Amino acid sequence: MIRLYELCGDDPELLFSPYCWRIRAVLTHLNLPFESVPVRFTEKETLGFSGQGLVPVLVKDEEVVIDSLQIMAYLDSAVSESDLLGTDVARARALSMDAMISALLRPHLSKLLIPTIFSVIAEKDRGYFRETREKRLGCTLESMPTAEAILPDLAPGFSALNAALAESTYLDGVAPGATDFSVYGLLMWAYTLGFSPWQPYAEVTRWFDDLLAAYESRQGPVKRAVAQ
Amino acid sequence: MIRLYELCGDDPELLFSPYCWRIRAVLTHLNLPFESVPVRFTEKETLGFSGQGLVPVLVKDEEVVIDSLQIMAYLDSAVSESDLLGTDVARARALSMDAMISALLRPHLSKLLIPTIFSVIAEKDRGYFRETREKRLGCTLESMPTAEAILPDLAPGFSALNAALAESTYLDGVAPGATDFSVYGLLMWAYTLGFSPWQPYAEVTRWFDDLLAAYESRQGPVKRAVAQ
Numbered sequence: 088m089i090r091l092y093e094l095c096g097d098d099p100e101l102l103f104s105p106y107c108w109r110i111r112a113v114l115t116h117l118n119l120p121f122e123s124v125p126v127r128f129t130e131k132e133t134l135g136f137s138g139q140g141l142v143p144v145l146v147k148d149e150e151v152v153i154d155s156l157q158i159m160a161y162l163d164s165a166v167s168e169s170d171l172l173g174t175d176v177a178r179a180r181a182l183s184m185d186a187m188i189s190a191l192l193r194p195h196l197s198k199l200l201i202p203t204i205f206s207v208i209a210e211k212d213r214g215y216f217r218e219t220r221e222k223r224l225g226c227t228l229e230s231m232p233t234a235e236a237i238l239p240d241l242a243p244g245f246s247a248l249n250a251a252l253a254e255s256t257y258l259d260g261v262a263p264g265a266t267d268f269s270v271y272g273l274l275m276w277a278y279t280l281g282f283s284p285w286q287p288y289a290e291v292t293r294w295f296d297d298l299l300a301a302y303e304s305r306q307g308p309v310k311r312a313v314a315q
Numbered sequence: 316m317i318r319l320y321e322l323c324g325d326d327p328e329l330l331f332s333p334y335c336w337r338i339r340a341v342l343t344h345l346n347l348p349f350e351s352v353p354v355r356f357t358e359k360e361t362l363g364f365s366g367q368g369l370v371p372v373l374v375k376d377e378e379v380v381i382d383s384l385q386i387m388a389y390l391d392s393a394v395s396e397s398d399l400l401g402t403d404v405a406r407a408r409a410l411s412m413d414a415m416i417s418a419l420l421r422p423h424l425s426k427l428l429i430p431t432i433f434s435v436i437a438e439k440d441r442g443y444f445r446e447t448r449e450k451r452l453g454c455t456l457e458s459m460p461t462a463e464a465i466l467p468d469l470a471p472g473f474s475a476l477n478a479a480l481a482e483s484t485y486l487d488g489v490a491p492g493a494t495d496f497s498v499y500g501l502l503m504w505a506y507t508l509g510f511s512p513w514q515p516y517a518e519v520t521r522w523f524d525d526l527l528a529a530y531e532s533r534q535g536p537v538k539r540a541v542a543q
Contacts, residue, residue: 176398177405179488183479184412190478191419191471243419243471250418251411260407 088122089114092134092144095125096207100310103204103279105193106155107143109272112298113159115305116263117168128212155272156185159265171265181265184258188270191244196277196284199237202228203280207312238284245288252290263298271298281312316350317342320362320372323353324435328538331432331507333421334383335371337500340526341387343533344491345396356440383500384413387493399493409493412486416498419472424505424512427465430456431508435540466512473516480518491526499526509540 091111094104102111102125114121126133131140137151145152145161152161162169172178201220205228208216221227248270251258258266274295277284285291303309319339322332330339330353342349354361359368365379373380373389380389390397400406429448433456436444449455476498479486486494502523505512513519531537 170404173404175405176401176487176492177403177408179483179492180405180408180412180486180494182482183486183494184408184415186479186482187412187415187475190475247415247418247475251414254410254414255407258408258411259404264404264407266408266411 088147089119090122090124090146092124092126092137092142092146094142095127096204096312097127097209097212098207098310099125101207101279101312102310103200103207103276103312104142105196105272105276107272108275108279109155109268110143110145110158112271112275112302113162113171113268115302116268117162117166118305119162119166127209129209129215155269156182156265159268171268173264181259181269184266185269188244188248188273191247192241192270192273195237195240195244196273198224198232199234199241199282199284200277200280202231203282203312207280234282241284245285245291248285249288249290252294257294267294267298271295275309279309279311316375317347318350318352318374320352320354320365320370320374322370323355324432324540325355325437325440326435326538327353329435329507329540330538331428331435331504331540332370333424333500333504335500336503336507337383337496338371338373338386340499340503340530341390341399341496343530344496345390345394346533347390347394355437357437357443383497384410384493387496399496401492409487409497412494413497416472416476416501419475420469420498420501423465423468423472424501426452426460427462427469427510427512428505428508430459431510431540435508462510469512473513473519476513477516477518480522485522495522495526499523503537507537507539 091107091114093102093107093111095102102108124133126142134140134142134144137144137153139153141153143155143158145158147165150161152158159171163171172181205213205216217228224231257263258270274285285295299309319335319342321330321335321339323330330336352361354370362368362370362372365372365381367381369381371383371386373386375393378389378393380386387399391399400409433441433444445456452459485491486498502513513523527537
């Protein structure tokens with residue numbers, strides 16, 4: 088049996104961590120049943136057994152694995168149906184793609200989503216969240232740029248994805264692979280918090296809806312926050 | 316013997332086509348000797364035998380291959396040392412990376428470089444070049460945005476590449492592959508025309524200088540135009 092430790096909001100069913108979504112989508116895609124352990128921001132002691140404080144943490148047969156890409160590599164080695172990252176050049180390309188798309192999307196999605204994250208997390212998490220995010224961003228949560236001001240910064244990343252997805256069904260070709268699930272996780276971060284800023288990009292929308300439908304057909308509807 | 320038909324300026328030694336540079340760098344990397352056939356914009360009739368008018372065209376043992384990615388695929392199949400694109404997922408990832416990085420860099424590099432291209436091409440090419448580029452851009456060559464106005468648009472692409480190259484020596488891992496040569500070709504377009512707009516990005520600079528040094532150690536110094 089697999090256990091997946093995932094970040095949650097005040098509502099334990101509201102899961103929004105991009106890195107946890109990568110693994111949730113991957114396990115679902117591989118038809119591997121798993122038990123979810125929701126963890127709030129200030130419940131890091133729950134993860135003490137993993138020797139660090141970040142989600143996702145995957146536990147399988149006493150094996151403890153952290154970090155979304157390391158978990159994908161572990162699944163490739165431990166589960167015969169799993170070939171997410173591949174080897175050699177295929178794997179190097181997946182890691183380069185992940186670094187590129189993370190650089191393009193993550194900082195801007197983070198700015199877009201932080202106010203909503205603040206509103207959906209547990210009361211007891213808010214002090215910690217406000218302090219760490221205000222320090223990182225160099226401004227108060229109340230003085231952050233508006234969604235309207237942030238959206239243009241997402242255009243290069245979504246345009247690039249759209250160009251790639253105009254050429255093939257998935258980023259990894261005829262079936263979704265590590266690259267697809269890495270990007271899908273980042274987009275689920277926005278989606279679960281009530282945003283779909285890729286909607287003007289037809290190929291990204293087609294691809295996202297396809298992966299979401301595949302997930303929901305197995306796991307039921309995804310819980311979303313209402314955008315503020 | 317291999318023949319490579321390449322775009323050139325008024326000076327037949329000034330080669331600046333990004334797609335031709337991909338193949339020139341690949342053939343050099345693979346230690347495959349080739350004869351270069353320089354072609355000017357209005358000398359398309361030279362390419363008539365290929366059934367179309369675009370460079371690069373590669374000819375090997377009566378085989379005629381067009382398009383830089385198709386040429387890489389052809390070399391993989393015809394030359395035993397060549398494994399540029401790989402197969403299956405590795406190949407799909409290379410094509411996705413190429414589409415992404417092209418979307419991020421190509422339109423902005425094109426705007427940056429067009430005035431210099433106009434100044435280095437043969438007199439007889441200028442009417443054709445002005446007409447096609449002004450139509451594509453919707454403005455005259457004289458009313459184009461300045462380099463200073465264009466450079467910020469290149470930042471997302473170079474930042475993304477920099478993030479990927481901070482993680483590994485080459486985009487394709489421990490040795491350069493199709494993805495590296497695809498991006499390198501795009502950057503050689505700027506370099507040969509006198510621009511190096513990736514200089515603020517330390518990892519991109521390290522990687523570019525490494526590929527350029529490997530090329531020049533075999534082929535001698537690359538001819539560059541003086542930036543206008």
